[in-house]
Amino acid sequence: MDVQGRELSETVWTRMDRKAGAVVELTIRQLRHKISTWVVLSLGTVLMIMLLAFYVDAVREGFEPVDNDGDSVDADRDGYPLGQERKYGTSDWDGEQFPGSGTYIYEGEIDWNDQNREISGNKTWEGMSFLDSTWIDFDYKGGQWDYIIDWDDVTDCQDTRGEVFVDWIPDYSTACQLENGTYATNGKFTAEGNLTVPIDYFLSWGYITGIFDVPKDPKEMYIDEDDIDWDGSGGSQGFDDDGDCLRIDWYTQVDGNGDMMWWQEPHYPDSNLNGIPCDVVWVIDPETGEVISINADSSVDEDPVDENYVGEAGHRTFVIATGKIAFVLLLGLFLPLFLSLGLVRDETERGTLHYLLSKPIHRGEFIFYRVLGYLAVVSVFVLILSLVMALITSVIGPGDSFVRLGDFPVWLGIAFTTILVLAAYGSLFNTIGLLLPKYGVYLCIIIGVWEFAMGFTTLISPSSSVASLSVSHWGLQLIDSVVLASWPDTIQFSQMSYAFGLETGLEWIWSPPVHTLDTNSPYLGIITSTIVLLGTSAAMIGIGSAVFSKREIM
Amino acid sequence: MTSELPAVMLESVSKWYGEVIGINDVSLAIDGGVTGVLGPNGAGKSTLFKLLLGRLRPSQGSVRLFGTDPWESTSPFRRVGYVSETEPLYEWMTALDFLTTMARLHGMTRDEAKERAEHVLDFVGLTDVRHKEVGKYSKGMRQRVKIAHALVHDPDLIILDEPLHGCDPLARTSIMSVIRELGNRGKTVIVSSHILEEIERITEQIVILHNGRLLALGNLHAIRGLLDKHPHRIMLETESPRELAKELISEDPIYGVRFPEEGCLEIQTGDLSEAHAILPNAIVKSGIRVTSVENPDDNLDSLLGYLVGG
Numbered sequence: 001m002d003v004q005g006r007e008l009s010e011t012v013w014t015r016m017d018r019k020a021g022a023v024v025e026l027t028i029r030q031l032r033h034k035i036s037t038w039v040v041l042s043l044g045t046v047l048m049i050m051l052l053a054f055y056v057d058a059v060r061e062g063f064e065p066v067d068n069d070g071d072s073v074d075a076d077r078d079g080y081p082l083g084q085e086r087k088y089g090t091s092d093w094d095g096e097q098f099p100g101s102g103t104y105i106y107e108g109e110i111d112w113n114d115q116n117r118e119i120s121g122n123k124t125w126e127g128m129s130f131l132d133s134t135w136i137d138f139d140y141k142g143g144q145w146d147y148i149i150d151w152d153d154v155t156d157c158q159d160t161r162g163e164v165f166v167d168w169i170p171d172y173s174t175a176c177q178l179e180n181g182t183y184a185t186n187g188k189f190t191a192e193g194n195l196t197v198p199i200d201y202f203l204s205w206g207y208i209t210g211i212f213d214v215p216k217d218p219k220e221m222y223i224d225e226d227d228i229d230w231d232g233s234g235g236s237q238g239f240d241d242d243g244d245c246l247r248i249d250w251y252t253q254v255d256g257n258g259d260m261m262w263w264q265e266p267h268y269p270d271s272n273l274n275g276i277p278c279d280v281v282w283v284i285d286p287e288t289g290e291v292i293s294i295n296a297d298s299s300v301d302e303d304p305v306d307e308n309y310v311g312e313a314g315h316r317t318f319v320i321a322t323g324k325i326a327f328v329l330l331l332g333l334f335l336p337l338f339l340s341l342g343l344v345r346d347e348t349e350r351g352t353l354h355y356l357l358s359k360p361i362h363r364g365e366f367i368f369y370r371v372l373g374y375l376a377v378v379s380v381f382v383l384i385l386s387l388v389m390a391l392i393t394s395v396i397g398p399g400d401s402f403v404r405l406g407d408f409p410v411w412l413g414i415a416f417t418t419i420l421v422l423a424a425y426g427s428l429f430n431t432i433g434l435l436l437p438k439y440g441v442y443l444c445i446i447i448g449v450w451e452f453a454m455g456f457t458t459l460i461s462p463s464s465s466v467a468s469l470s471v472s473h474w475g476l477q478l479i480d481s482v483v484l485a486s487w488p489d490t491i492q493f494s495q496m497s498y499a500f501g502l503e504t505g506l507e508w509i510w511s512p513p514v515h516t517l518d519t520n521s522p523y524l525g526i527i528t529s530t531i532v533l534l535g536t537s538a539a540m541i542g543i544g545s546a547v548f549s550k551r552e553i554m
Numbered sequence: 555m556t557s558e559l560p561a562v563m564l565e566s567v568s569k570w571y572g573e574v575i576g577i578n579d580v581s582l583a584i585d586g587g588v589t590g591v592l593g594p595n596g597a598g599k600s601t602l603f604k605l606l607l608g609r610l611r612p613s614q615g616s617v618r619l620f621g622t623d624p625w626e627s628t629s630p631f632r633r634v635g636y637v638s639e640t641e642p643l644y645e646w647m648t649a650l651d652f653l654t655t656m657a658r659l660h661g662m663t664r665d666e667a668k669e670r671a672e673h674v675l676d677f678v679g680l681t682d683v684r685h686k687e688v689g690k691y692s693k694g695m696r697q698r699v700k701i702a703h704a705l706v707h708d709p710d711l712i713i714l715d716e717p718l719h720g721c722d723p724l725a726r727t728s729i730m731s732v733i734r735e736l737g738n739r740g741k742t743v744i745v746s747s748h749i750l751e752e753i754e755r756i757t758e759q760i761v762i763l764h765n766g767r768l769l770a771l772g773n774l775h776a777i778r779g780l781l782d783k784h785p786h787r788i789m790l791e792t793e794s795p796r797e798l799a800k801e802l803i804s805e806d807p808i809y810g811v812r813f814p815e816e817g818c819l820e821i822q823t824g825d826l827s828e829a830h831a832i833l834p835n836a837i838v839k840s841g842i843r844v845t846s847v848e849n850p851d852d853n854l855d856s857l858l859g860y861l862v863g864g
Contacts, residue, residue: 015661022658
């Protein structure tokens with residue numbers, strides 16, 4: 001380069017560079033001298049500390065076995081878990097119904113107006129009576145809806161309300177004891193003795209037949225009892241370890257018409273319609289080798305051993321949720337609301353704008369440099385915050401290695417996304433501050449609400465076309481793309497969460513990126529979202545510059 | 555190149571804000587030396603400066619700084635330094651810091667900028683306090699920081715809007731000498747004020763604005779000369795005003811005398827320069843001691859009164 005050329009480049013480029021540097025530096029120093037800057041940055045830090053505390057707490061507690069299919073409950077308190085009752089075709093809503101409970105055969109009754117109101121014997125009784133017993137079956141118990149008397153909870157019949165069965169009756173499924181040792185009953189029980197039915201009341205009796213003894217399974221047998229069976233390849237996989245899909249040697253209870261009893265769920269062993277009962281179809285992308293979809297027959301592999309899957313999926317859910325909600329939606333909106341709205345407006349209000357405008361800097365350039373200065377401050381903050389989060393969660397997160405190095409690209413992607421979102425909102429809010437110096441803040445808040453709403457719309461329905469009219473949509477899409485590029489097997493974890501009922505939230509917080517131009521390539525997703533976000537920022541700066549350049553400044 | 559073009563050139567410039575007229579059909583050229591822009595508040599001085607600084611767009615006519623329209627291009631600001639009337643500064647910055655930053659906005663490197671900042675701080679006499687935050691400065695010191703900021707890039711044109719406003723006498727004197735010094739160095743300096751006496755102590759070259767119109771332009775004394783044919787008062791302080799009156803009343807340009815207070819003689823004349831020409835001899839001839847001679851009408855208000863009324 002000849003001397004003249006060098007001089008030209010010196011004057012045009014380096015001078016512009018220096019001016020840019022000076023405006024950016026001044027802006028950074030001004031922001032450092034604003035209290036609101038430190039307040040909003042501190043709040044952001046506190047938010048992250050709180051999230052970390054939740055995370056550390058979750059990790060410390062470990063991933064307890066979860067009953068993903070919910071068959072370990074015993075709703076009727078008969079001691080048999082739902083899984084065992086299903087196997088025997090009994091209801092978990094009726095304490096009299098349990099494996100081996102037999103069938104109740106009706107024998108007779110004393111009606112409200114019958115003359116003879118006394119009966120004795122060893123039977124199963126149901127109704128209102130005075131019971132003078134020689135034997136009571138205290139093991140005959142049921143749930144709260146079963147009308148079976150709870151003999152552990154017998155009260156004294158001496159009551160201020162007056163005479164029992166005259167002035168009052170015992171509560172539903174309870175009994176009380178009179179002074180002479182007889183019981184006043186209101187419920188079902190098995191006992192031997194003499195029974196007197198008060199006038200106007202009713203008692204029926206019978207016996208239970210077909211009783212056989214079924215040992216009660218412990219609840220734990222129905223937790224993590226049907227793990228995922230997958231050999232890593234595609235096609236028909238899975239095995240129904242607990243037999244609740246195959247139903248070999250299961251009992252089916254039918255009513256008099258031969259129909260299934262109401263509590264028994266209809267059974268479709270091939271709900272994924274691949275012609276093979278009780279299997280799981282794993283679809284693998286032939287190009288990437290990654291699982292892209294899992295379609296399980298119901299009740300197959302439905303209660304996996306949680307710590308094998310939930311640990312990793314839960315960790316990813318935390319990282320992605322933090323990136324999307326804490327970084328993109330919260331930091332992304334609140335930092336610019338406090339820091340960029342007044343970038344130029346405050347100078348006008350303070351009366352210092354002329355120091356900056358009486359310089360050989362084009363006003364449009366000036367706006368661009370101001371936004372750059374703001375961006376420098378928030379970018380450094382976001383970068384530090386994301387790296388600290390990355391470091392801590394990658395050390396204490398699940399996995400065999402000391403540090404989960406694979407997390408770092410995701411965290412950097414989150415930082416990158418947040419910075420792009422901050423650029424878009426920053427230039428938008430700065431332009432609004434210029435256009436509407438007085439009421440701009442209200443418009444920004446309205447925009448903030450819109451962006452939140454569209455952000456959550458994107459979480460629920462990523463392909464929503466209305467949501468794509470928001471910055472947050474593209475930010476969240478960018479994170480989805482970054483996650484898929486860095487952790488290609490996230491689809492697998494998400495599909496597993498969905499297919500096998502794992503409560504990780506992964507399938508809610510993450511879906512494959514939408515804007516990949518039908519290629520499903522996460523890299524194209526990154527490119528399209530980045531272009532949209534950068535384009536939005538450029539357009540906003542352009543509008544702000546155009547407005548500001550043509551504005552008369554009093 | 556642009557160096558032959560005048561620093562400031564206005565051609566038939568008008569600026570109105572809705573119905574209100576800020577500047578009305580003003581044409582003028584200013585180049586070299588110190589020019590005082592005089593006018594009462596609301597005369598259009600600030601509008602004129604805002605037009606020069608490209609902050610306002612003229613409604614009519616053209617504004618040129620070194621031949622370039624400042625509304626369209628910021629390039630002339632390379633050669634312009636501006637001291638605003640408004641008070642605010644970046645309170646948290648030290649003077650050196652502030653000036654270095656401002657110099658860098660002109661495209662200087664950090665080192666160049668710091669060197670220039672030190673230089674101008676020395677010029678305005680703030681070297682000792684350059685590391686102090688400007689928030690802690692006195693009014694006069696702040697004014698000098700603002701002037702230094704306008705000089706940091708060694709401009710050819712310096713515009714100062716009411717630089718003496720609100721300053722104490724000591725600060726005024728030092729600021730005035732800074733302005734005169736700039737003029738002596740061959741810079742084009744434009745100073746606005748609404749006080750004639752202030753401008754008179756700085757320069758003879760003036761522009762008078764009134765209600766947005768350019769009322770007069772040129773040498774202060776020449777403008778005064780135009781007024782000479784108007785009735786003027788001259789105030790003399792003397793121990794024996796009545797004796798002096800007797801001696802002076804016979805002189806030709808003097809047509810009346812008054813004694814407004816003890817030890818004071820007011821003479822009335824229709825020709826100010828003629829009266830001033832004969833006064834020294836007449837006083838010497840009378841042998842009466844005169845302690846001071848003043849022109850009470852020599853303020854902006856009466857000047858404007860004459861210009862508008864005449």
